[in-house]
């Protein structure tokens with residue numbers, strides 16, 4: 643890697659987002675509001691999804707994919723697709739889509755799809771592991787585990803959007819795990835886990851989620867949710883081919899969780 647023009651202080655300065663804080667996409671906020679409103683129903687959800695063609699198409703693709711279509715009958719109506727997936731899965735897919743299309747990542751569409759397919763896959767695994775290791779939700783809700791998985795690498799977006807527009811194109815855009823953390827610390831003085839925590843705090847996410855994201859590369863984090871993210875990320879890096887299309891993610895994740903279930907002993911430590 644070439645010598646860096648960044649250091650910890652200048653990176654943190656850029657990450658403070660004081661004047662032009664990148665906002666959460668409107669669609670993300672709308673979908674979360676519907677999900678959290680006990681008075682809302684599937685019709686409200688269909689309405690917000692229908693206003694975006696890419697999300698509508700994606701919901702139909704998921705509903706017709708092997709993971710959700712045991713009866714092998716194809717459907718082409720959004721309301722039926724939502725009924726088949728269930729409200730929760732529909733919200734999850736629409737939430738991931740709202741981030742994929744609503745956050746301006748300074749890189750090509752292929753890299754953006756790779757980034758969000760990975761995030762969505764880690765989210766599905768995180769929710770599954772939280773349900774398996776903590777069925778009574780003593781360490782937090784399974785929904786927060788999904789969201790922590792979806793947002794675990796958001797610091798990479800923060801570095802790309804706020805610190806270095808060439809982040810996704812230079813070496814750091816193609817490294818994984820410890821190599822990535824090491825390269826980021828050498829180059830920016832801050833790694834993406836810490837950068838993600840800063841952004842999520844500014845967006846007002848709950849503390850438990852921010853902490854989990856900050857420590858998602860630590861296998862021995864004292865935080866249960868961080869260990870869930872760590873294990874989910876490892877599992878996906880080992881099992882999901884890098885260029886998996888977004889609509890194939892659930893099929894592959896569910897199949898791999900069944901055929902090679904991860905060792906969850908670190909979650910009960």
Ligand SMILES: [Fe+2]
Nearest residue numbers: 794795834858
């Ligand atoms: Fe990461």
Ligand SMILES: [Fe+2]
Nearest residue numbers: 764794795875
């Ligand atoms: Fe990751």
